[in-house]
């Protein structure tokens with residue numbers, strides 16, 4: 001059984017984290033969730049969900065201040081971590097090895113253990129600090145993956161937009177297969 005860490009921080013787009021948790025459960029992946037203090041604010045404000053919903057959505061819900069939790073240690077094995085969405089503050093902390101809460105500590109551990117780390121970094125426009133931090137995280141092996149919609153997928157509603165990005169995250173985490181979602185087949189479709 002695969003095991004993935006899913007963090008939600010205080011950038012807009014908490015729905016991405018929720019949807020990723022739901023898709024991972026459909027695929028029988030064990031999930032460990034952690035939500036930053038600001039993440040709880042945006043999660044509640046944008047989706048109406050709180051602690052009870054997260055506790056249902058994840059196999060284990062960790063407290064952001066629980067720096068002694070399993071996911072804070074490299075000896076706890078998992079198959080990757082995604083931060084969805086990832087604020088510029090959390091991005092900066094990861095870029096500089098500042099393990100000030102369980103989200104940033106777990107991300108730092110994921111990088112040091114050379115495991116997959118995906119950041120759905122969300123802000124616009126971007127400052128040089130944001131861009132520099134994205135570069136640093138990329139140089140350390142992380143994957144910076146802003147949640148940008150793909151209109152070639154012809155989304156008809158917000159759920160479809162969110163789903164496309166969430167499915168791409170599962171691709172990055174090795175938790176998908178060819179039939180997981182409608183993939184690009186070339187304009188007009190290709191046979192082969």
Ligand SMILES: Cc1cc2nc3c(=O)[nH]c(=O)nc-3n(C[C@H](O)[C@H](O)[C@H](O)COP(=O)(O)O)c2cc1C
Pocket residue numbers: 008009010011012036037038039041042045086087088089090091122123
């Ligand atoms: C409604 C709302 C939306 C926000 N959206 C963003 C955002 O898209 N990107 C971002 O970097 N920060 C955003 N912020 C600011 C972060 O929440 C703030 O920087 C916070 O300190 C991040 O802490 P965290 O990374 O520990 O969650 C937003 C704040 C609020 C209240």
